[in-house]
Amino acid sequence: MRSASFxxxxxxxxAALAAxxxxxxxxxxxxxxxxxxxxRLDPLLNPGGLSGHVHSVLGGNAFAATMDxxxxxxxxxxxxxxxxxxxxxxxxxxxxxKNGKLTLVPEKSHKIYYKYGxxxxxxxxxxxxxxxxxxxxGNANLRSxxxxxxxxxTQLNWLCHTLGEKPKAIGFPxxxxxxxxxxxxxxxxxMRFPSCWNGQDFxxxxxxxxxxxxxxxxxxxxCPQGFQKARFPExxxxxxxxxxxxxxxxxSDEVPWVLANGDPTASPANIDQLNGWQEGALxxxxxxxxxxxxxxxxxxxxxxxxxxxxxxxxxxxxxTKTSSINEDIGLNGPLSQLxxxxxxxxxxxxxxxxxxxxxxxxxxxxxxxxPSSAITSATAGLVPSTTSVPIPVDSEPTSLLPAxxxxxxxxxxxxxxxxxxxxxxxxxxxxxxxxxxxxxxEWKAAGCFLDALNPRSLGNRPEWWGQKISSSNCVERCASIxxxxxxxxxxxxxxxxxxLLNSANHPGKCTSKCVGDGSEICGGAGHLSIYSLDGQVSxxxxxxxxRHSRHFLASV
Numbered sequence: 001m002r003s004a005s006f007x008x009x010x011x012x013x014x015a016a017l018a019a020x021x022x023x024x025x026x027x028x029x030x031x032x033x034x035x036x037x038x039x040r041l042d043p044l045l046n047p048g049g050l051s052g053h054v055h056s057v058l059g060g061n062a063f064a065a066t067m068d069x070x071x072x073x074x075x076x077x078x079x080x081x082x083x084x085x086x087x088x089x090x091x092x093x094x095x096x097x098k099n100g101k102l103t104l105v106p107e108k109s110h111k112i113y114y115k116y117g118x119x120x121x122x123x124x125x126x127x128x129x130x131x132x133x134x135x136x137x138g139n140a141n142l143r144s145x146x147x148x149x150x151x152x153x154t155q156l157n158w159l160c161h162t163l164g165e166k167p168k169a170i171g172f173p174x175x176x177x178x179x180x181x182x183x184x185x186x187x188x189x190x191m192r193f194p195s196c197w198n199g200q201d202f203x204x205x206x207x208x209x210x211x212x213x214x215x216x217x218x219x220x221x222x223c224p225q226g227f228q229k230a231r232f233p234e235x236x237x238x239x240x241x242x243x244x245x246x247x248x249x250x251x252s253d254e255v256p257w258v259l260a261n262g263d264p265t266a267s268p269a270n271i272d273q274l275n276g277w278q279e280g281a282l283x284x285x286x287x288x289x290x291x292x293x294x295x296x297x298x299x300x301x302x303x304x305x306x307x308x309x310x311x312x313x314x315x316x317x318x319x320t321k322t323s324s325i326n327e328d329i330g331l332n333g334p335l336s337q338l339x340x341x342x343x344x345x346x347x348x349x350x351x352x353x354x355x356x357x358x359x360x361x362x363x364x365x366x367x368x369x370x371p372s373s374a375i376t377s378a379t380a381g382l383v384p385s386t387t388s389v390p391i392p393v394d395s396e397p398t399s400l401l402p403a404x405x406x407x408x409x410x411x412x413x414x415x416x417x418x419x420x421x422x423x424x425x426x427x428x429x430x431x432x433x434x435x436x437x438x439x440x441x442e443w444k445a446a447g448c449f450l451d452a453l454n455p456r457s458l459g460n461r462p463e464w465w466g467q468k469i470s471s472s473n474c475v476e477r478c479a480s481i482x483x484x485x486x487x488x489x490x491x492x493x494x495x496x497x498x499x500l501l502n503s504a505n506h507p508g509k510c511t512s513k514c515v516g517d518g519s520e521i522c523g524g525a526g527h528l529s530i531y532s533l534d535g536q537v538s539x540x541x542x543x544x545x546x547r548h549s550r551h552f553l554a555s556v
Contacts, residue, residue: 026292027117029285029299033058033080033110034316038093038331039323040339043067044134044272045204052353053140053261054093054329054339056239058110060086060276061321069131072276077319080112082299083309086276089237091191092140092259092269095330095338096246102338104330105257108186108240116233116286118217125219127230128282129275134202135211137193138270143347145170145267155192155236156269171267172255178247186240187257191271193237196223197230233286237271245462245493262342262351281305314450314504317526333492333515431510431529432521436472438479443486444535448510449503451489451528458487458497458528468516469494475531485537487528491515495528500539503528 036058042051048066057063060075067088075086089112095102116126137154159168160179179187194211203209216222220231250256258264289297289304297303300310323329329339338344345351431445451457463477471486474494478486483496491512510529514522523529530537 025290025294025296026120027122027286027290028113028115029289029291029304030111030113031081031085031299031310032313032316033089033112034313034319035107035110036061036063036079036088036319037321037323038104038329039325040327040329041065041324042090042272043088043274044136044202045207047204050325050340052340053259053342055090055260055272056093056107057088057090059088061319062086063088063321065324067274069133069275072274073278075276077316078276079316079319080110081311081313081316082305083311084278084281084305086278088274088276089271091189091237091239091271092261092263093329094241095258095260095335096243096249097256097258097264097344098246098249101334101336102258102330103246103334106242106245108242110240111238113236113238114233114282115236117290120290122286122290123217123219123231125221125231126233126286128280128286129232129277130230131275131279132201133275134273135193136202136207136270136272137191139208140261140263140270141351142267143263143265143345143349143351154269155190156267158187158189158266161186161188161240171265172257174255175252177250177252178244180244180247187243188238188240189266189269190236190238191269193235193271193273195232195234196220196227197232198227199229233282235273258338258344260338260342262338262344264344264346281309314506320525430507430521431471432519433472436475436531438476440479440482441533443475443479443531443533446485446530446532446535446537448506448508448524449487449500449528449530449537449539450506450509451487451495451523451526452502456495457501457503458485458495463494463496468492468514469522470514470516471520471522471529471531473516474522478531484532486531488514488522489528490525491522493523500530500537502541503539505537 035056038054038056040051040054041057041063042055043063043065045051046065050065058079060072060078062071062073062075064071072086072088078086080087089110094105096105117123138156156170157168158171158173160173160176194213196212196214198210198212200210212224212227214222214231214234215224220228223231246256255264257266259266259269285304289299291297291299291304298310299305300307327339328335341353431448434445436443449457463474463481467473469488469492471488474488474496475486477494478496481496484498485496485500487495487497489495489512492515506527509527510521510524512522512524514520521529
């Protein structure tokens with residue numbers, strides 16, 4: 001990537017800004033998002049065909065193998081909080097390695113940052129992305145840090161939020177056995193796009209050629225020679241992984257994670273963006289929208305995107321799409337190998353594409369839809385997009401920015417407050433089974449409830465005791481440990497707890513069949529089938545606080 005030599009003189013400038021970062025209004029904003037779909041498509045690098053590995057995608061639900069700006073605008077919803085943004089952003093999915101098996105790691109959330117000013121002023125010369133604009137950052141073939149991921153480049157960081165953003169590394173970090181707790185658990189990655197453009201279109205054969213990273217905040221003058229056609233806002237994407245189910249399965253000196261492209265280092269990583277902003281929306285906001293990390297003005301204020309431009313987490317999590325690929329990527333259980341032809345290559349040399357991959361995947365519509373059985377990549381094919389089908393995605397953190405400074409040494413969470421008792425719904429809950437007999441009595445279905453996070457509504461640690469999950473055996477498990485509530489989620493997770501935090505009753509959202517008993521319902525994507533002895537639930541609210549790496553916000 002360009003800019004390593006160009007940015008040498010900028011490091012002192014960046015360091016000075018980082019030292020002064022604090023809660024303040026400034027010309028940047030951020031918003032949450034959730035996963036739209038996980039599938040093997042990449043309309044930038046592999047237009048019209050199958051990508052070489054599985055991606056986690058967010059944004060407009062018109063995402064497809066071949067698309068342009070008009071395609072993005074045909075989206076009927078977006079999985080990010082700002083409604084005018086139907087851009088698609090995508091990153092490689094992550095898998096957990098253990099005993100020859102690969103488990104797809106659930107994703108907690110995404111956060112997207114747009115920065116276009118500093119010191120309380122908007123930067124001169126910033127423009128919105130043109131129609132059909134596309135860009136890429138990183139290098140999927142790297143297996144070691146080549147110097148392009150530092151302050152003057154992608155600013156790639158992997159970190160464990162539970163431990164105060166430590167350990168932090170360019171690549172998967174070591175030094176922890178759990179990344180959960182303190183209400184901010186999660187393994188996270190951040191990565192920045194370049195912002196200086198040479199006026200040329202994206203070239204799949206040379207995806208880094210048309211963009212470069214800046215050296216200063218001085219509009220296009222801060223861009224390298226040859227890349228001063230336009231200066232866009234700096235865009236950084238952060239995504240959080242829920243690794244709680246793997247606690248106790250790896251040591252502090254181990255790195256059990258691997259990207260979907262077979263990279264066990266994650267030191268290069270890569271990220272794609274295809275512009276889908278409503279024309280004029282971003283240009284207007286960059287002139288007057290200056291919430292910084294204070295949250296004021298709000299993004300739906302006249303200073304930013306206007307009334308109706310902001311949707312809550314429930315709305316953007318509801319925006320999903322059926323995978324276009326007729327292929328098992330691990331959503332239904334562990335795999336013996338990564339999807340497509342992706343052997344694990346640790347480097348440090350560049351990864352190479354194996355030649356013994358079997359047949360070439362078909363790229364033809366399959367009218368019969370998705371079969372329930374797994375198929376090999378050699379027979380994978382594209383199928384038409386259909387109605388929304390949920391995938392394992394949880395709600396996003398309230399904020400990933402530094403909290404405003406106070407005189408207190410440590411921010412304390414607001415004490416929980418009761419929000420009322422939801423009465424028993426009996427057979428009308430729509431849950432199956434409606435009740436479960438245990439040694440402690442008959443537990444009744446209370447209904448379908450949102451599973452929040454930071455903390456999760458019934459606690460951050462799922463229960464598992466060697467059996468495939470059903471609602472019946474989950475209730476029996478929770479009763480045996482004298483928990484007040486039992487909850488099953490997304491077909492295969494069981495949670496036990498004594499309070500239900502930051503939740504809401506969402507009838508009809510629990511539709512996932514249990515992996516241990518297909519006749520029973522085990523919650524849904526981001527939703528819990530809740531059971532209790534009396535069929536009642538007393539919900540509580542608890543405010544949480546989050547910290548975030550300040551480097552991006554204090555840099556160009």
